[in-house]
Amino acid sequence: MPQPQGKPRRFIAPDDLWERFEEAVRRADPEADRSKVLRTFVRWYVGEPGAKIPERPDPPQG
Template sequence: MAEKPPTALRRFRTTDELWERFGDAVERGPDPEADMSKVLRAFVRWYVGEPGAKLPERPEDM
């Protein structure tokens, strides 16, 4: 299923340290096309049980 473009900006709070670690992990991840938003959307789809949704893959060195 093709990913629909996002329609709105969403916010949530986290520490700077966790956000930086997440960004580093996304850069090291297996999907060269991934960015932080794409990984978060994939997780949310999986979390709410969207049919066919899969957890995003983590980098090997986690």
């Protein structure tokens, strides 16, 4: 898989939120990672042509 172009960016979030985000990403797409989901969201948020909002996974079982 080609690496995305651009500089690494810092994203600050509480540890528990970041961990829940990782779990949600895995439920939605086991081959994705948090960075991919964040890039997809940002493309949609700024209105990039053809960009779609990332699909939200089902809630965790429990």
